[in-house]
């Protein structure tokens with residue numbers, strides 16, 4: 001099956017790239033060609049990821065052979081990490097022929113829709129409404145604060161807590177030691193901290209199978225594969241699967257990889273790069289633009305119990321429970337929304353938390369960050385805290401007789417200075433941790 005010409009890809013992107021590279025002698029020209037090609041594949045990949053119906057998405061990936069090229073991509077724009085390998089859902093032999101023709105029709109329809117997509121964006125119309133993959137839920141829970149959640153019982157691979165939370169610890173591993181500091185608003189670095197002081201919510205952007213009994217095996221397998229993948233890379237502290245099982249991945253007290261380059265502010269404190277201060281909670285689902293709640297009721301209830309347990313245990317302030325999309329940045333280009341999982345649609349209220357989409361975006365207000373067309377293509381419009389932060393920049397410009405662009409530039413230079421100090425401090429702590437490990441080893 002060939003992909004419609006709109007994608008501009010040949011049958012096998014990798015083979016084509018290799019063939020073409022062999023014909024280019026000049027190494028600089030070769031590198032430039034490779035980089036351009038990968039950028040093009042990534043942009044096609046992003047458009048494929050926006051296809052809302054999973055079987056169509058699988059058909060398109062298979063038809064484009066783009067699944068082979070994904071391993072080369074530097075990032076997965078809708079989530080925290082490149083998704084584990086994708087497989088097609090099982091199809092009974094009798095149904096295969098019908099599904100084949102249905103898939104051909106859907107590929108053609110989706111191709112036409114995608115071909116029209118960039119034009120409609122440029123015309124300034126609303127982005128297409130994406131349908132949810134998981135069941136749609138109203139917000140059912142009231143916002144009681146957590147109190148006194150305690151360990152009731154435990155076994156070799158599980159813990160049970162008084163609020164009904166059950167944590168599966170089969171996959172738990174140690175991470176790097178935590179050592180981080182917050183900035184004060186005037187740019188001073190605070191004391192060294194070692195305990196977690198916040199939460200960041202993610203979506204896994206992995207394969208999502210239909211939530212039906214006949215898919216039990218596939219549903220279980222995809223969670224186990226995802227967990228093994230996360231454990232190897234020490235990504236997230238918790239994964240909540242689609243049946244609401246909470247799995248510990250990296251020990252809470254340790255640092256995990258999940259929030260990368262990021263910015264947040266609580267009161268007088270400013271936080272750069274939230275892997276240090278936060279615990280990462282990932283819901284096994286695809287965020288799908290956040291236009292409908294993408295998690296199951298079981299996930300919502302488990303996520304709420306897990307949040308209450310962690311907030312109670314580590315004394316975490318409610319405005320330090322954020323989403324990845326709210327805090328993620330591209331530091332080099334000074335752009336918000338580098339990762340956009342939960343950049344809208346997180347059910348803060350159902351988790352007993354303040355709606356942080358309304359908070360003025362600290363990346364914009366403090367550091368003059370902006371957003372680009374790619375961000376708008378996914379989001380349609382930014383969350384409310386972005387325009388309110390932009391109003392703060394405009395007021396500052398009016399007060400000081402500068403242009404808004406001047407204010408942005410001044411503030412993004414402030415970010416560069418703070419980030420440089422933050423990086424030096426992180427390097428110093430890595431050096432100290434290395435020295436401590438050497439001392440410990442020589443004492444044995």
Ligand SMILES: [Zn+2]
Nearest residue numbers: 080202324341
């Ligand atoms: Zn994420």
